[in-house]
Every structure is written in structure tokens, then in C-alpha cells.
Amino acid sequence: MPTPTVRRLLVGHLLRHAREQTGLDLDAAGKLIGKTNSTMSRIERGQTALPQHVLKKLANAYEQHAPNAIDLDELLDLARGSQDRGRWSGYRSVYSKYFRMAVDLEADAISIFQYQTEIVPGLLQTEQYIRALFTTAQLQLSDQSTEDAVEARLERQSVLTKPKAPQVSFVLSESSLRRRVGDRELMVTQLHHTAEIARLRNVQIQVLPFAAATAPRATHDFNLFRVPSPGNAGPLEFVYVEDFTDGRYLDGHDDVHAYTLLWQQLVAAALDPVESEKFILRVADEFAR
Template sequence: MLNPTIQRRRLGNALRRARERAGKTQDEAAERIDAAASKISRLELGQSGIKLTDLALLLDLYGVRDEQADSMRELARAGRQRGRWSGYRDAIPDWFRQYVDLEADAYEIRWYQPEVIPGVLQVEPYIRAMSSTAHPRPTPGELDRQVKLRLERQANLHRADGPTLGFVLSESALRRNIGGPAVITAQLAHLAEISHRVELQVLPFDAQTYETASYGFIILRFDPATDTDVIYLEDYTDAAYLDRPDAVRAYTRLYNRLCAAALGPAESRHLIQQVADDLQRRAT
């Protein structure tokens, strides 16, 4: 059973297609349910659930009948259920909650990170060191919840039937000395070990190409029969979810160019070990 976030996105896509086939605008749809046009936008993006009474009004406006209407009502009911990560609501910012649900149901994840180690590859000491500099700083209880959530996400992604994972990291992410030599050395050892199980490449400082991006992004791919692919972009206090086909194609091309510019898996492991050795020599 897909999680509620996926069900809301499926319903949102179906509502948008039905509205466009009916030749109706978002303003006209909003007027029918006595709401702002922004609410229709959120519904079509899968960012909120919908009451069955409002859904009935929209289905009537769009001329949706019979089995299609029944299917959309079922999606609406499923989308109002609690998600698998609802027990961590206190540990997840509002703008990040949709991501953790999408991540759990993706069949392929491609992640580019230029400055820090991606969250799902972090060891616990690294997680705690990163969180210690957050603002506002979490309480010990909040930090424990954040660590537990991240480790559970890692376990979910690395299960036998989990998604295909691919990562491109900048060399600067390896060399940023977060938590001190002992923490970063343990983190690098973990990266070297896990690189045998996931696709992990490093974009070195001396790469023979200038292809790069100063911002991180994640490509989440889904079964086309159930959902559209999503590009996740995050800043300091918010996130964007892009699912327009042109945006997905553009970021996919960018990721492929970054892969081509980066070292291969074996060479990347060698650089990871080299960085770890450099840190140990400086620490002694």
C-alpha cells in the first residue's frame, strides 16, 4: 500500500488532468468549492488532502463519472490517512515531511551533494555533530529523535527490496572536517564501505571538466503507473518539489553530466581513503 503522500500526488495529478480536459481554470475550480486558487494548486501538487464534499463538487464541475470518480474518491480517502513517519512529526520540519514519504516509496534515488555528506549516508556521530550547529539548537531529546529518524530512513533505503541508490559528492564534502578528526574519519570509513553497495562517485577538485553545481539536489523516480518523478531542492528554511517533465529532464541531464565528470567507483574509494589518511596524518 502506497503511503498517503503518494496517494495525494496521484489524486492531484488526476484532478489536474480532469480540470484541463474540462477546460476549467484553477480560479473556476476554486470558486466551485469556495476557496482560494492557491488551494487548488496545493491539491493538484498533492500537498494537502481534500474533503469528500469538495471532491464531489470538483468531479461534477469536471464531468468525471463512474469508475474514474470512484477511483478518485478512494485516493482521497487513502490520502487522508497518517503516513508511516507520522510518529516523527516533532522531529521533521513541515517542508521536509513530504520528502521522507516520497523517499520511502521511490524505486530509484539519485543524489548530488556538494558540501556535506548526504543525510542517508551519515554515521551517528556525524549526524550529532551536524545537528549541534543547527539553529535553533535541538534539545537532547529532540536530537535523539532526529538521529533515530535518520537511522530508520537509512535502514529503509538499504533493505533488500529498497530503491536503487546513486550519489555524486564533491571532494569538499569529504574534506569538510565536521565533528573533528575522529568523527570525519569514521564517516569516511563508512562511505568507503557502503560504496561497495551503492553507486557512489566523487567529483574531485582537479576534475578535467568544469561541470558542477553549487547546490545539492535529489532526483526521486517512481513507477510511472503510480506517480511522476520529482526533483527535490532544499534551502535553509524551505524546500521545492519539481515534477514538471522539463525540470525532471533538465536535472537528470545535469546529474548524468556530473557522473561523467566524477571519478569512477574504484577511484572514488581511493580518494576517500586518501582524504582519511590525510586527516589522520594531520591529527598525529
């Protein structure tokens, strides 16, 4: 069952798809239920929820303009539980508020594409690597906060091995493999762990070496999530990009298309998975000397 956050996003996704099928703009759609353009935009982005009776009224109105534009039963089922709370209590409370939606998208995705430039991605990190990151970052966390942060990150990694796990693809800059975190022994262990994860059937890891020709725009990390959606609306797609203090979620068609093309360029420029595993193990051997 999708997380409450993803349920809200899927409701908005289905409503936007249905509205586009009717040919109505946001103003016209809002008039059907007495809502403004800006409110309709927030609804379609999963930022505002509608009561069930209003949701039903809107869906029925769309059906009058475009039969079969939306499945009412699926829509109402997704809407149930979309306002549930409590998921971010306990050790999960260490997640930054701006990152929590990424964690939910990650949990419900059918495919994940991640480009990483400077450190090993969180889904691939060993416990020792995680602890070393918090130490070297000098975040001044309490002992309990550090333990919570480690536990929360390790929990995320279960997405790689859970039943019906998503297809997860990584392109790792050579810098992320050579950037030393902790001591040399820790790096050897981390790189061997990365190579081991690459052997999972649902995981693909490619290395972008310094010598590779690549798109000049590939200067920052990003994640592309695809979440299955009921009906004929197609998957829910989000790009997540992050800086030091904030994260942004891009779901516009142009943004998703641009990052999809960038991802394809990175995959084409990177070593293939077999050569990438050899490369990772060679770097591990260098740290072992």
C-alpha cells in the same frame, strides 16, 4: 502502501495526466465540478483533497472526453487514507515541516538522485557524524531533541536496505568528503562507512573531485525523486532544493527536465563508482595520518 502525503501527490498526478489527455485547461476542468482554476491547481499539486464523490464525478467527466484517461478504481484506492494523520508524532516531530514531504518522497521513491556539496548526505551518515553535526551547528537542542533528531535520521537510512529498496545514486563533491565534522577518527569511520554503503547493489556513489570540469550551475544541493505511479501517467517526479530556512519542491516539466540534465552532466564529470570508492578511501587514509 504509499504514505498519505505521497498518496495525495499521486492522486493529483493522475488527475493532471488525465486532464492533459482530455485537452482541457484548468478553467474548463474546474467547471466540471464547480471549482476555480486555483483550486484545480492545488488539487493537481496534492495540496487539496476532494471528497470521494466529487473525485468520482471528475474522473467520470474526464472519461467522457478521453476514454481510458484514468483508472477510477486506482484513483479512489489512492485517495483512501490520503488524509491520515499521526505520522509526524514522537521523534519524527523534529523534522522541519518543509522537509517532511521530502522524507515521504524518499520513503516511496523507486529511484533517488542526490547531489551534495558540503557534508556527507544524511542517508550515508554514521551516528557519530550526525551527533557531531548537531554539536558543531550549535542548534541548542535539548538532550531529548538531539536524541530524537539522531533517531529520526537513522530511521531514514533504512530506505537503502529495505525490501524492494530504491535505486539510490549520489554525486558527492570532494568538499563533502574533506569537510571535517568532529575529530579525525570520526571522519575515518565516516568515510569507510560511505565506501561500504557504496557496495550495496542498489547504491551508486560517485565523487566529483575539485579537478573535474563541471557545469557552473552545480553550486547547490538537490534531490530528484521518482515515485512509481499506477496506470500510464508515468512516474511522479519531484526536485527538492533546500536553503538554510526553507525547502522548495519543483514538479514542473521544465524544472524536472533541467535538473535531470544537470544530474547527467554531474554524473559525466564525476569519477566512476570504482574510482570514486578508491578516492573516498584515500581521503580516509589522509585523515588517519
